[in-house]
Amino acid sequence: QVQLVQSGAEVKKPGASVKVSCKASGYTFTDYYMHWVRQAPGQGLEWMGWINPKNSGTNYAQKFQDRVTMTGDTSISTAYMELSRLRSDDTAVYYCAKGYCTGGNCYWGAFDIWGQGTMVTVSP
Amino acid sequence: QSVLTQPPSASGTPGQRVTISCSGSSSNIGSNTVNWYQQLPGTAPKLLIYSNSQRPSGVPDRFSGSKSGTSASLAISGLQSEDEADYYCATWDDSLNGQGVFGIGTKVTVL
Numbered sequence: 001q002v003q004l005v006q007s008g009a010e011v012k013k014p015g016a017s018v019k020v021s022c023k024a025s026g027y028t029f030t031d032y033y034m035h036w037v038r039q040a041p042g043q044g045l046e047w048m049g050w051i052n053p054k055n056s057g058t059n060y061a062q063k064f065q066d067r068v069t070m071t072g073d074t075s076i077s078t079a080y081m082e083l084s085r086l087r088s089d090d091t092a093v094y095y096c097a098k099g100y101c102t103g104g105n106c107y108w109g110a111f112d113i114w115g116q117g118t119m120v121t122v123s124p
Numbered sequence: 125q126s127v128l129t130q131p132p133s134a135s136g137t138p139g140q141r142v143t144i145s146c147s148g149s150s151s152n153i154g155s156n157t158v159n160w161y162q163q164l165p166g167t168a169p170k171l172l173i174y175s176n177s178q179r180p181s182g183v184p185d186r187f188s189g190s191k192s193g194t195s196a197s198l199a200i201s202g203l204q205s206e207d208e209a210d211y212y213c214a215t216w217d218d219s220l221n222g223q224g225v226f227g228i229g230t231k232v233t234v235l
Binding site: 035044045046047049050059062095097100102107108109110111112114116 | 126156157158159161163168169170171174175180212214215216220221222223224225226227228229
């Protein structure tokens with residue numbers, strides 16, 4: 001079945017970097033954009049950006065423009081999200097989510113398959 | 125603070141109809157389609173509605189969506205206890221070189 005499996009929880013100190021992985025299976029990795037969304041404890045969802053695994057093109061939310069890097073390894077169908085210069089307010093669950101396409105059309109903002117989430121805690 | 129405005133909470137008794145609104149602007153809802161997500165406690169969000177009113181395979185027809193101008197809404201008819209969850213609207217915003225935006229979320233309580 002189609003699924004995204006993310007790497008495990010991380011604890012980082014302020015100023016450090018974190019890299020979260022997202023392994024896709026059950027579909028052709030290069031056929032769909034991969035998005036990253038985060039959710040701080042008790043808060044709503046926040047879109048961070050996308051990567052096109054076919055050509056490694058990216059688009060990041062302006063808020064994260066200078067701190068985030070999204071990459072992909074097509075040989076192992078895995079996407080990565082690296083966030084640098086971590087702060088305490090980066091503490092959140094980070095999700096990867098597959099862009100939704102059907103009937104030959106892709107729908108911006110629609111994500112049909114989500115990873116299980118990776119908890120990143122930033123604490124001194 | 126989100127660019128999409130949702131009521132923080134909504135409630136109803138089993139069998140009732142509940143409606144959740146999502147208000148935006150010309151750069152997001154006004155020029156892009158709207159999607160809705162359901163998030164049960166401790167789980168990842170689930171796509172409920174895409175392209176304003178379409179349901180992915182497996183989503184019950186009790187869930188329906190609509191859009192008019194710069195606003196959208198999600199309706200849950202025949203409310204069931206398992207519908208108690210957080211609901212988020214989402215779309216694209218053409219400003220700032222295009223980016224995804226979510227509403228703040230609405231907590232639906234089944235009384």
